[in-house]
Amino acid sequence: MKLVILGGGGFRVPLVHSALLDPSSPITSLVLHDVDAGRLAAISRVIEAQGHGPALSATTDLTEALTGADFVFSAIRVHGLPGRVIDEKVAIGLGVLGQETTGAGGVSYGLRTVPVADAIARRIALVAPSAWVINFTNPAGLVTEAMAAHLGDRVIGICDSPSALGRRVARALGLTSSYSLGYAGLNHLGWLSSVTSGGVDVLPSLFDASDDTLRSFEEGRLFGPARLRALRAVPNEYLHYYYDTASSVRAEQAAAETRGEFLLRQQTACYDAIGSGDPLAAWTAALRERDATYMSLEGLDRDASAGGGGYEQVALELMRALASDVPASLILNVRNRGALDIVDADAVVEVPCTVTSDGPVPVTGVSVPGHGVALVRRVKATERAVLSAAANGSRAVAVRAMASHPLVDSVPLARALIDAYRSEFPELAYLR
Ligand code: G6P
Numbered sequence: 001m002k003l004v005i006l007g008g009g010g011f012r013v014p015l016v017h018s019a020l021l022d023p024s025s026p027i028t029s030l031v032l033h034d035v036d037a038g039r040l041a042a043i044s045r046v047i048e049a050q051g052h053g054p055a056l057s058a059t060t061d062l063t064e065a066l067t068g069a070d071f072v073f074s075a076i077r078v079h080g081l082p083g084r085v086i087d088e089k090v091a092i093g094l095g096v097l098g099q100e101t102t103g104a105g106g107v108s109y110g111l112r113t114v115p116v117a118d119a120i121a122r123r124i125a126l127v128a129p130s131a132w133v134i135n136f137t138n139p140a141g142l143v144t145e146a147m148a149a150h151l152g153d154r155v156i157g158i159c160d161s162p163s164a165l166g167r168r169v170a171r172a173l174g175l176t177s178s179y180s181l182g183y184a185g186l187n188h189l190g191w192l193s194s195v196t197s198g199g200v201d202v203l204p205s206l207f208d209a210s211d212d213t214l215r216s217f218e219e220g221r222l223f224g225p226a227r228l229r230a231l232r233a234v235p236n237e238y239l240h241y242y243y244d245t246a247s248s249v250r251a252e253q254a255a256a257e258t259r260g261e262f263l264l265r266q267q268t269a270c271y272d273a274i275g276s277g278d279p280l281a282a283w284t285a286a287l288r289e290r291d292a293t294y295m296s297l298e299g300l301d302r303d304a305s306a307g308g309g310g311y312e313q314v315a316l317e318l319m320r321a322l323a324s325d326v327p328a329s330l331i332l333n334v335r336n337r338g339a340l341d342i343v344d345a346d347a348v349v350e351v352p353c354t355v356t357s358d359g360p361v362p363v364t365g366v367s368v369p370g371h372g373v374a375l376v377r378r379v380k381a382t383e384r385a386v387l388s389a390a391a392n393g394s395r396a397v398a399v400r401a402m403a404s405h406p407l408v409d410s411v412p413l414a415r416a417l418i419d420a421y422r423s424e425f426p427e428l429a430y431l432r
């Protein structure tokens with residue numbers, strides 16, 4: 001089967017390739033597509049050094065890449081890491097959170113990405129209509145919903161954070177055998193509310209456990225034992241930006257550089273080193289450093305020993321289930337179809353799904369904690385306004401989207417943000 005990776009010159013692509021070396025992978029041909037031939041060449045060198053996997057080719061021609069694809073991964077970054085820095089710095093400069101997927105930065109990232117994702121989805125519908133499309137591009141839920149307008153349920157959004165959270169909590173609970181995760185919300189905005197093992201929800205026992213047990217995993221340290229006990233649920237790490245907004249903004253303002261600035265520096269050096277030295281060594285060192293410093297600005301104390309793969313593992317499991325008769329249970333971004341009764345049927349939500357060769361079907365009976373309902377609805381309304389602004393090229397609607405985000409919550413501020421982003425990003429000139 002043929003897999004195409006859009007954004008094939010991206011730093012995490014060799015992770016996906018390493019997952020494809022697993023004998024259970026259905027992929028025999030891998031095509032990397034990117035708009036940047038230099039990055040494509042660098043990442044191809046790393047992949048070749050990883051050893052023999054599927055037949056590899058690289059191209060900057062989108063139609064050529066997509067033709068005959070069975071699977072398409074979309075992992076693009078419109079305006080690259082310099083765009084991430086702008087997303088962050090404009091927001092921080094105006095006093096609000098500068099994270100790339102949550103808050104003002106996420107709205108900006110969405111506004112410039114949706115038109116590109118929309119064009120890609122149209123092209124896939126034309127030249128590879130039966131391909132399964134796996135979207136990694138952030139903001140992943142919003143971008144998946146944009147692509148679903150053309151691809152329906154053949155586009156599936158993925159994120160590593162819900163399954164990683166589930167793995168860490170299962171380990172803290174001492175679970176070794178099979179368990180199922182009651183996780184629900186939107187991408188980067190979800191909660192784990194139950195963990196069923198042997199027909200029983202064992203999550204409540206975590207909240208009765210010692211502080212040490214609650215501090216034995218990342219989210220327990222990030223949110224603190226008292227708060228987890230009060231919530232009776234484990235929030236996704238991105239909820240930190242909502243529960244601790246003021247301190248998150250202060251930490252960003254006090255930092256010598258943003259995450260984007262750090263990565264821009266680190267990644268530029270890494271791609272240079274791949275070109276001039278040992279490609280695999282340069283890439284591996286940069287990957288370790290990137291992982292070790294993830295959310296360090298937020299005070300996240302990384303749980304490096306939790307084991308299990310990241311997003312490449314989710315992608316492999318998903319492809320395997322879509323290509324075989326063995327169903328899998330995965331937390332995915334898909335159209336809701338009634339699984340979560342607080343948003344409409346077409347809204348893309350992040351929920352557990354049963355995946356077969358017919359595609360993922362969201363499981364019913366999941367819910368978000370009561371205090372999160374209004375937040376989920378409000379962020380989905382923001383996403384819908386972004387989609388509408390992109391579809392209509394409307395600056396006024398873009399301002400409405402920005403103002404409706406709970407971490408902005410002001411029309412004059414939203415106007416200032418949209419004006420500033422529009423003057424920095426040529427990609428936003430379409431907003432009139
Ligand atoms: C997690 C999130 C991804 C996000 C990444 C950012 O894995 O689930 O959606 O892209 O973190 O990591 P970075 O190293 O780019 O800050």
Ligand code: MN
Nearest residue numbers: 140159160161
């Ligand atoms: Mn994610």
